[in-house]
Amino acid sequence: MINVPKGTKDVLPSDSCKWQALESAAREVARLYNANEIRTPAFEYTELFLRGVGDTTDIVNKEMYTFEDKGGRSITLKPEGTAGAVRSFIENNLAESLYQKVFYFTPVFRYERPQAGRLREHHQFGVEFFGSAEAGADAEVISLAHTFLNKIGISGLTLYINSIGCPTCRAEYNKALTAYLSKKSADLCPVCNDRITRNPLRVLDCKIPECKQALVGAPKIIDFLCADCGTHFGRLRQALQDFDIPYEINPDIVRGLDYYTRTVFEFVSNGIGAQGTVCGGGRYDNLVQSLGGKSTPACGFGMGLERLLLTLESLGKASCAPRGPDVYVATADSEGKAVQNAAVSLLRRNGISVETDRTGRGLKSQIARADKLEARRLLVLGATETSSGIYTVKNMSTGETAQSDFDRLPQTVKAE
Ligand code: ATP
Numbered sequence: 001m002i003n004v005p006k007g008t009k010d011v012l013p014s015d016s017c018k019w020q021a022l023e024s025a026a027r028e029v030a031r032l033y034n035a036n037e038i039r040t041p042a043f044e045y046t047e048l049f050l051r052g053v054g055d056t057t058d059i060v061n062k063e064m065y066t067f068e069d070k071g072g073r074s075i076t077l078k079p080e081g082t083a084g085a086v087r088s089f090i091e092n093n094l095a096e097s098l099y100q101k102v103f104y105f106t107p108v109f110r111y112e113r114p115q116a117g118r119l120r121e122h123h124q125f126g127v128e129f130f131g132s133a134e135a136g137a138d139a140e141v142i143s144l145a146h147t148f149l150n151k152i153g154i155s156g157l158t159l160y161i162n163s164i165g166c167p168t169c170r171a172e173y174n175k176a177l178t179a180y181l182s183k184k185s186a187d188l189c190p191v192c193n194d195r196i197t198r199n200p201l202r203v204l205d206c207k208i209p210e211c212k213q214a215l216v217g218a219p220k221i222i223d224f225l226c227a228d229c230g231t232h233f234g235r236l237r238q239a240l241q242d243f244d245i246p247y248e249i250n251p252d253i254v255r256g257l258d259y260y261t262r263t264v265f266e267f268v269s270n271g272i273g274a275q276g277t278v279c280g281g282g283r284y285d286n287l288v289q290s291l292g293g294k295s296t297p298a299c300g301f302g303m304g305l306e307r308l309l310l311t312l313e314s315l316g317k318a319s320c321a322p323r324g325p326d327v328y329v330a331t332a333d334s335e336g337k338a339v340q341n342a343a344v345s346l347l348r349r350n351g352i353s354v355e356t357d358r359t360g361r362g363l364k365s366q367i368a369r370a371d372k373l374e375a376r377r378l379l380v381l382g383a384t385e386t387s388s389g390i391y392t393v394k395n396m397s398t399g400e401t402a403q404s405d406f407d408r409l410p411q412t413v414k415a416e
């Protein structure tokens with residue numbers, strides 16, 4: 001017996017309608033913002049993530065599925081969605097195209113300790129808006145997420161925003177943070193001690209409780225913003241107010257990826273336990289250039305669909321019913337069997353969903369099956385029908401019947 005790999009999950013046929021509902025709502029909302037779908041490969045050259053995500057992040061240090069392919073290239077399964085979208089944006093010169101706003105659904109692979117809301121393969125709905133440095137673009141990205149969450153019926157999430165400044169203000173902040181962390185060195189884990197000199201901001205994202213404790217009282221980046229970053233943050237707040245989107249400023253949010261500048265944000269659910277962040281994103285004005293493109297400001301988010309479904313479940317809103325077939329075509333005897341294929345294909349060519357018996361069940365048990373499947377109509381084929389040329393379609397909920405010749409079966413089924 002071979003099981004699903006640790007940290008992964010099947011989406012079963014009885015549940016896939018929940019995913020489809022999320023995806024179609026996401027597509028509709030993306031459309032409101034004139035964003036178009038982009039699909040990039042599930043794996044990329046490892047180099048992309050080393051440069052894009054940053055080599056002092058948890059993702060790159062501990063979580064990537066990296067392997068050498070048979071041609072000796074280092075390959076990594078996508079550990080997040082942005083780097084691939086940016087690589088494609090640059091490679092396909094989308095800066096010169098009409099497509100500056102993209103969205104995607106993607107599997108994401110991270111070697112993590114599996115627990116509720118934390119998987120080794122999860123799925124994200126992601127959005128990236130390229131080409132605008134204005135705070136209004138950040139607000140539109142946040143508004144897209146907010147509109148989508150509302151549309152699927154999720155309420156009670158908290159939107160946290162913060163600014164982590166630009167390289168200029170970060171240089172000042174890093175000095176203050178490094179000084180603070182150096183004094184706390186004995187309380188920090190070895191990885192964080194290493195980060196003090198390599199990338200002190202990353203210490204703020206450590207999940208180890210001792211490190212979190214040592215950070216109480218650390219200087220906050222929001223107090224170190226330069227004038228331009230301060231103005232940008234003020235404009236973001238105004239724009240969110242214009243959009244009527246409630247938010248809280250949370251100076252502790254820095255996000256787990258190196259590429260962010262200025263705005264960072266999270267939507268957090270308090271109904272699903274420790275892994276409460278369902279959506280995280282922000283601005284990344286230097287990423288396109290650092291991956292070899294022309295300097296292009298951008299912002300976006302990634303939303304964890306499994307955590308979203310957990311949230312919907314906690315609200316009692318995750319139900320969906322897969323639809324039964326429009327008609328069940330039963331066969332009473334060999335004469336009926338002889339016209340079964342012609343009947344089902346005629347119906348399906350006319351857009352009618354059909355279930356029929358392919359296991360040799362008796363008529364009674366076929367009818368029981370039709371009932372169980374919640375088929376809306378029943379059509380029985382047998383010698384009586386084939387010899388008279390009169391076919392009876394029964395409405396399974398009212399019990400009413402209608403008669404039809406063979407050729408008009410689609411119209412009769414639809415009318416019933
Ligand atoms: P966390 O702090 O929980 O590890 P993260 O900062 O690593 O999250 P992002 O890289 O911002 O997460 O990914 C965007 C979203 O994807 C998260 O907000 C979350 O909803 C979801 N997500 C991230 N990692 C996982 C995972 N291992 N399993 C399920 N969902 C995840």
Ligand code: MG
Nearest residue numbers: 058059110256
């Ligand atoms: Mg993480």
